[in-house]
Structure formats: C-alpha cells, structure tokens
Amino acid sequence: MNSSLKGIIPPIVTPLINEEELDESGLARLIEYLISGGVHGIFLLGTTGEATSLSYSLRREFVEKACAFINKRVPVMVGVTDTSAAGLLEMAHVSKSAGADALVISSPYYLPISQNEFVDFLKNISPKLPLPFLLYNMPSCTKMHMSVETVRQAKELGAIGIKDSSGDLAYFYTLLDEFKNETDFAVICGTELFLPESVNFGGSGGITGGANIFPRLFVDMYKASLDGDLNKVARLRDIVIQIEKKIYNISADSSRYIESIKCALSVLGICSGYVAQPFSGFEEAQKQQMQVNIKELAEMYPELNEEISMLNSIT
Amino acid sequence: MNSSLKGIIPPIVTPLINEEELDESGLARLIEYLISGGVHGIFLLGTTGEATSLSYSLRREFVEKACAFINKRVPVMVGVTDTSAAGLLEMAHVSKSAGADALVISSPYYLPISQNEFVDFLKNISPKLPLPFLLYNMPSCTKMHMSVETVRQAKELGAIGIKDSSGDLAYFYTLLDEFKNETDFAVICGTELFLPESVNFGGSGGITGGANIFPRLFVDMYKASLDGDLNKVARLRDIVIQIEKKIYNISADSSRYIESIKCALSVLGICSGYVAQPFSGFEEAQKQQMQVNIKELAEMYPELNEEISMLNSIT
C-alpha cells in the first residue's frame, strides 16, 4: 500500500437520496468519473464525505458499495475517526472486509484531548487495527492540532502517513522536512491551493475536495508540479482560485464546501445534491447560480469544458 | 415532567469494568447513594457520563439498567447529543422505552455549525422526538455557543429548558432574565460555583458533576440558596471551592473532571474508577493522593464526613 500513497486522492462525497438511503447509481457514476479522470486513489468517509452525519449502518453500506464499484482499480482509504474507540474499530473491520487498503484517523473530537492523551489512544487502538493507518490533522473540527512530535510517535506506532488540513503553512513545511528521508511515511496536503508546493517539496500528493468535481484538473496540476512545469502550474492554480470564487463562495455557511461540491455534482448530473442533517443542500436560487457559474467556468477554461464533456461517455 | 425540572440533578458517571462492560453493581450503588442524598433527578450520558466514548450498545444497556435501578423514584434525563441525526433519534427511542422522562440535546459537534443551521436541525428532529427535550449549551466541546435568540427559537420548537455549561456569567444572567416569566422553561446551571446565584435569580437548579461524590452537599446548597440562608451558602461554597482544589486539581488533563470524579468514587468504594478510551483512569500515585485528599476534606468538614458515612448503609 505504502508506495501507492501518492497523487490525487479525492475525498469523495457520499451521494444520498435522503437521510437513510444512498444514491447508488450516483455513487457508481461519480467513481467512474473520478477514475476516468486519472485519480490515484479514493478516500471514503472524510469530512467532505459527511461521515459523522451518517448512521453506522449507512457508513457500512457506503464503504461496501464504494469498494465494490472501485473494484481494486485504485487504492481506497476509509475515514474511521470517531469519538468512541468501539465505533472506530467497528468501521475499521468493515473497511477491511470490504477490501479497502488503509484507514484514516483523526483524534476523538468531543472533549478536548491533549497530545499525550491522543498518543496514548493510538497506543491502545493501533494493535487492533486490521489495516495500515494514516493520521488526519483537522484542528478546525477536532480542536486538536497534532504536534510534529505526536506525528513522529504515531509513525512509531505504525502510521504510514498524514493528511494535513490545518492550513498552517509553516507546520506543513516542518512535516515535509521532518519526514523527507523516510519513504515509508507520506505527507499529504489537504489544502487545494497548496498542492504544487506540497509536491515540489517532497509531499506525496493531495486529498482535495475539488477533485470530486474536476478530477483531471487536480491530476494535471499534480503532474505539472512533478514535472516542474511552472507555467502550467500557474495556469491551473488560477483555475482553482476561480473555482474557490465561483463554486465555494455561493453560500457563506460553515458547511458550504460540502454543500457546494454536492450541488455542483448534481448540476453536472453526476449524483444527488442531498446533504445529510444537520446541514442541508442548496436552495433553488443557489442551484441556479451554481448552474450559471459552472457554465461560466467552462467557457473561460477549455480544460474544464473538456472535463465536463467526458461525462457523456459515463452512463 | 416540566415542574420536576428543578433542584440538583447529578450528571452521573458511567461506571465501567472495561471498554465494553458496565460496572453494574457500582451503578446500582451510585444510584442508591445519590437518591439517599436527596437529589431531585438524574442525568444520564452527559459529558461526565462519557457518552461520546461509548458504543451505542453500551449506551443503550446503560440507559436501560440505570432507569431500572432508579425505578421512577426521581425524573431521569438522557443526553442524546450526536453528530448524526440517526444516532440521536435511536438513543431518544431507547430512552423513551427505558422509561426516561426527558432528553438533553446539544448541537452536532464535528463540523462547526451556525446558529441558523442548529435551529434548522432542531426543526427537523424535534417533531420526531418521543420525549420532551432540554438544550445543553457546551461550547468548549461543541464549538457552538447558543445565542439567546437560538434558545428562544428552540423553546418555540418545544424545548422545556436549558443546561448552560458555558461558564459565561453575563450570558447566564441574560438567559435567566429572558425566561424569568416563563414557568414552562427551566434555566439550569452547569457551573458548580454558580449554583447559589442561579437559584437566587430564578434558575431551576444545577446539573453539577461534584454531586456524584457529595450529593447531599449540593442538595443542601440548593436548599440554603432557596431559603436565602447566606451564611450557610457561604460555608457550603467554601467546601465546593476546596473540592475543586483537592479533588479536581490532582491531574492537569483536559479530561480531569471525569477522571477525578471516577477516581473519588472508586476511593469511596462506590464504583469502578475505569475511564473509557480515549482517556484513562488515574495512576496509582494519583489514586493515593486522592485517598489522602478525601480524608483531609472529611476531617475539615463534618458535613462531608457524615455524607461519606451514609455509604455504610448502602450495600
């Protein structure tokens, strides 16, 4: 698994018809779209995947179906972060049985937890995990920013990498430097705009929400970064900045990333835009705005237009 | 239920033998101790009850056994806060079946949630709740401080009260003032040291963790506050401040309230001191310190000594 931890690994949305029912055909379509876009792996049940909003039975069903659809074509990682060790281990075994390749673990997130308490927690659960695991640093949701020392100790306990979504640049560079000579540990970027630097300075790739909508764009940005093609990187990053403006900024909700990605996917006919409680999908006016904005983006950038056209060949 | 929402309602610990097993005899003993101490209600699966650390099956078993032991002698409230609406509703129905009287609900707590999103969430779930519900304002864990306007809207959606654990005094007084003429809405204090003011200015009582260890102390403080017996209040509050120093300050962990209450209960022979993952119980040296400190407290304050002695009559 470990050498496969690289490239663009979209944290996919969980397509839903309602609170209790998967949009199964939407899920199949999304997976085909991503794989045909060249993604290097798929991450299930992350923050963008609304993991914490779903019942355990729905999470289980989703992991099983997604793994079946993916069918070993790319590696699969499953987010099993939980406030309860029992819940985490249950989902870890579901993931193993479904054929996933790795787990992604953040700190328990209800009560504030210290660095030491988190390391002790990892000491307790890591021997019981049926699959390799990566860390997930996500302080805006978990209230805990993993120190480099904590990451180092987690590696000693078996962690094979970390996805950093802290948005803290100095921290990310420190991680890259700390593990630069350790090829058995992947440092993966969770901030879309920072993907090129991540790659240039030894990072393994990106788990970027926008790759749900435009997988090839991010794959191309990853490759251009690997190739040191600065001009191409600059052009593609411009597009990513426009996506930020045109797609993510339609709503000002704290949950707008999830809502806008799901809305964009529904506008593109890929899957349902339904968002699980406690949040909700876009309203009609916002959907229409999304339609207008995606059309504009496609007119401005031939790359996006082409990517969207690929959808025609996916049924 | 509504008129019963008053007095001291301990948020009881969940006595555990290990990650998966309840300390059933400890739970029975704790409940007898609390009821013989005169508490006015019991709150299951709050923050002190480690709700989020437990598997759903263990939560279910705990609610059922605790309700059976309590056997309608005092009203029972159950914390059903969850990141997932499905999980919340499942535990709500378990509570109803077990014979509980009310539910306690805080905001979903993984992704940051806005006031409006929380109100919308309540609009969706409140019609499906099988029991009356109270709000629980706990921003240090949920990252969301319920505005007075949000509390007002929640009342319109059926909330019968609020437990405030924000520690924000001005906010608490504003709540007391806002609902002072509405006898169908209870404002309950989650901060031990503020119980007397809470009662004096119209509050309904306190959900105070320390009442696990010294139920009568808090019941007496509640009554002295009701009676306006300032001298007695001052003396009892002095004791509570000493408890803060001698019992809660043995550890500096963020989880120390849970750990120290469980340790004190184990030192007193009431129930197991085991703390669920991701936290852990006190180490031997800390336990011995707890033993020494409780002895000291009992020597300093005859009230505490008497209260501990009551334990002899509980088997």
Add this chain to the structure above:
Amino acid sequence: MNSSLKGIIPPIVTPLINEEELDESGLARLIEYLISGGVHGIFLLGTTGEATSLSYSLRREFVEKACAFINKRVPVMVGVTDTSAAGLLEMAHVSKSAGADALVISSPYYLPISQNEFVDFLKNISPKLPLPFLLYNMPSCTKMHMSVETVRQAKELGAIGIKDSSGDLAYFYTLLDEFKNETDFAVICGTELFLPESVNFGGSGGITGGANIFPRLFVDMYKASLDGDLNKVARLRDIVIQIEKKIYNISADSSRYIESIKCALSVLGICSGYVAQPFSGFEEAQKQQMQVNIKELAEMYPELNEEISMLNSIT
C-alpha cells in the same frame, strides 16, 4: 491606601470635545455626580477611559485635571498599562505628581506575552514605580489571562490587589479563595452582574463601567450585598440587567460599552459624547434611541429617576 481599596470605583470615561481637547466642564460635572452618588474611589484611564486611544500629553492633562477636581475626596487609581516600559513609567510619575493614590497595570499587549515574561517584566518595573499598584486582568484586550500563580508572584513584587475583567467565574472564585486571608490584597470585580457574589465571598468591590451613569445604583448594590439584603440585591440586579439591555445593546460594535456610556452621559447632560479614534460616537438615530430608553428606565425604576434628578443640583 490599601484599606481604601473597596466599594464602587467607577472607571470613568475621558470626556472629550475632539481628538485633542478635554471636555473640562463635563469632567468636573461627572466627578461631582459620582462623588455625590457615594462612590468609594475613581479609576482614571482604564479601558472605559479610552487610555490607549489618547496621546500621552492628553493622558497627562487628564490625570492632572481629574486629580485636581477630585481633590483627595476619594482615592484615585490610574491605569498606566502600556506596550512600552518607558511609557508606563512616564505615566506612573505623572500620576504620582498629580496626587493619585495607586496605579493599575495590565500586561503589555501587542506581542503575545507568557506568564513568565510578564512576571519578569513586573520584576523589572515594580522597583521603579512611585506608587502602589494593582493588576488588571483583561484577556479580551491583552490576549493574556493572568494565572493565579502569576497573581501570587505579583503580590510578592508589591501588588496590592487585582481587578478581574476576564468574565471567568471559576477563576474569580479561585482568586477570592486564594487571597481570602490576606487583607493586604484586594480582589475587585470588573463584571457588573457579579458584584453581589464578589462582595459576599470576600471581594473588595467593583470597578464597574455602568457606575459612570448610575453611581448610586451600584453603591446601593454594594451596600445591600454587604448587608446580606438579598431582596434588595435581586431588585437592583434586575435593574442592572435592564441597563445592559436598554443602554449597552443599542449598538453591536465591539466598542459599544464605551460608546453607549458616553452617549448616555451626553443625553443626561453630564458631558460630551465624543469618542476618540479609532472608534466614534453614536449616530443621531442611536442618540435618540438612547434618550427614549433612558426615559423608559427612569419610568420603570424610581431609583434611577431619583438618581437622574440629583443632576439638577450639580452645575
């Protein structure tokens, strides 16, 4: 000085005609009003006094004129908090020369400062201070919440008390307990609504902004608290809560406390409502709202009406 550190000590506003000119007659009137209202001291150049917004020459002039008007009738404290030790010491000597009785010092507030760094800073400056000093805990402005250990060390360096404006109840009770047997150290409350508890549990009194507008109200609340007259305390606190609603909530600015107190004082004809840069006084519509609200308060509460009437005897 030390035994005089008790009761109600209003943090007075700095009446201004414009950025550079004091409203001298307004200042004289305000001081007469406060002293006739029975206040136990006066605090110059605190947060409410806009100290940090004023030039040093204006601060100096203000201290000199205010001390002259007060003319030793009540003790005078001067806020000398500064980012620069030189600025702090300059204002300390101005205060001494003008006849003030004590200084009030918070931590330097531009760069975040640690507890140890602040204690070291106090070690350096305390021998150079020409007057006794109190601490001022104001984390919302200074980003530093003084630990009890820091306060203890400051006392060893000569501090004669602390004003706590953190709004953190558990902290305030810990301070009261820590220094309860030390009559040479005053613990003073900066939160209006908490004055009664402060007094009941050994606090020395309150530095409360609202006492600029209604000095007697706060003096009466202080006395009722000392006398243990709970009913009177409850009634007066109700009034203070209404003041919060009717006077402080007209604006939602972060600077609204200063703006609304100055506006109320101008509506009452006491002094100019001008607020120094970077903030600004109320607009016309807000002033009219203030007029209406003060009239309403005076009609609801005879105490306030009487207090306002006293103004007729002050020229």
Add this chain to the structure above:
Amino acid sequence: MNSSLKGIIPPIVTPLINEEELDESGLARLIEYLISGGVHGIFLLGTTGEATSLSYSLRREFVEKACAFINKRVPVMVGVTDTSAAGLLEMAHVSKSAGADALVISSPYYLPISQNEFVDFLKNISPKLPLPFLLYNMPSCTKMHMSVETVRQAKELGAIGIKDSSGDLAYFYTLLDEFKNETDFAVICGTELFLPESVNFGGSGGITGGANIFPRLFVDMYKASLDGDLNKVARLRDIVIQIEKKIYNISADSSRYIESIKCALSVLGICSGYVAQPFSGFEEAQKQQMQVNIKELAEMYPELNEEISMLNSIT
C-alpha cells in the same frame, strides 16, 4: 515609490544598548550588511523592530538615524501602527521629515476592532498622512484579520500595498488574485517559507525577518523564484527550514523570533543582542547554543558561510 515596492525588504531589528539607548554603530553595520546583501528596501519599526516596546523619543531617533545611514540607497518603510491616532500621525511626520518613503499601518490593537471600524479609522487618518501607506495584516498581535473587502476599501483610500503575516495561505492567494491586474498595489509576503509561491503567483516580494541575518539568501531565493529556477528555490528553501530549526527554535518564548534574530546578529558581531522590555535577550547558555548552531549552518551550506564572510569587509 510604488514600483519600488518589490523584492526583499528586511524588517530590521532595532539595535539597543539598553532600554533608552540605540546601538548606533551596530545599526550602521547592520544597514551596510543588508545593502551589500542586495536587499531592495528596509522596513523600520515593524514587529521584529520592537516598535511597540520603545518610547516615542527612541522611535524618532531610530527613524532619523536609520534613514541617515541608508541615505536613499534603498527605499525605506516605517511602521507607525499605534493604538492612538495622535501617536500614529506623530510618527508619520517624523518619518516624512527623516526622508522615509512609505508608512506601514496595522489596526489599533488594544480593544478589538471590527472591519468597519478599521475602515472608518483609515478614512479619518489617510488624508492626514504625509507619505503613501501600506497595510500590515498581523492578526496574532492585533486580533484583527483584514478581510479582502477591507483591503479593497483601503486601496480606495490610498493604500499602495499590503504585507500579510497572517500565515493563512488561502487568504494570501485570494489577495494575489484580487489585485493581480492592479500594478499600483503590492501584495507582500510576511511568511518566509512562502516567499517563492508569493513571487510565482504575482506577489511583490517578502518582508522576512530572517533577512536580517542572511540578506543574500533571501535575495537569492527571490531571484530564483522570479527566474523560475525551481531547483535553486528548493535548495534555498531547505536552508530556510534549517534556519527555522537551528536559529528560531532555541527558545520557546512567544517573543523568540525577535530574541533569536538579535542573538544571531550579536553572535555574528553585527549589533547588540539586547531586547527591550517586556521581553529579554537570550541567556548565556542560549547564546552559546546559537554560536554552535550558526557554525553548523555555515558548515552545511557554503552559501551561508560566504554570506557571513562578507561581514569582514564591513566595519
């Protein structure tokens, strides 16, 4: 001035013999070192320059002497951020008289200030400024993170650029995008590790503290970024990461950046290591560690060794 706003502009330290006295020969030496290192401008009295710790008379003297030593060889910017408009304007006029080229302004930083209040403040002071001004976004010290809309409004009020030290990558990219077609507005990076991306995506350069110690290193990194020489950028950034580790991490104080830069400069024989109150310079053991670490860095990287050798030619 405006077209000169580019490249490496070190925020220079203020060399001090003690609280009240400049290390004048150290200042002269530092300026020669920086100019011979190829810097494109010099920034006086920033955060690294301890502006807020100094008396106004010392600030004035420093600006005058530094401008005299620089003698128009490179553009000079002066930080005039203040809690008081009067203090800000006084230093603005001092800067103009001394021959500086631009001012740098952050928000008043004692009371929390809103975006609107800051814009109103700029409306009031901008017509009175005798020199062009840049914004300085420094939320960790000022508690205020300037929104893009605020920056836009500031440009309309005359701002010619912004230095962003927020460390918030997505924000910085949004700024670059917002102003990419406006050549009269410079977006300058305050985070050392982000300089290359800043330059690649249209940023004007960096105000980087480390350039006090190794000016040529940063100038070279700036040029390599302009030239798109990715390999060189990667190598130089590796060095910057090592500087972070070896120089900035000797202390864990919040003031460690200032302390460590001053200590390094004193170890290199450039100027005094004295740090003004409320902070303090390194202790002997830390100084010795610094000496060892600088030697190590010079041995690892010939670039640094050469740069240090240049010092021999400066008297």
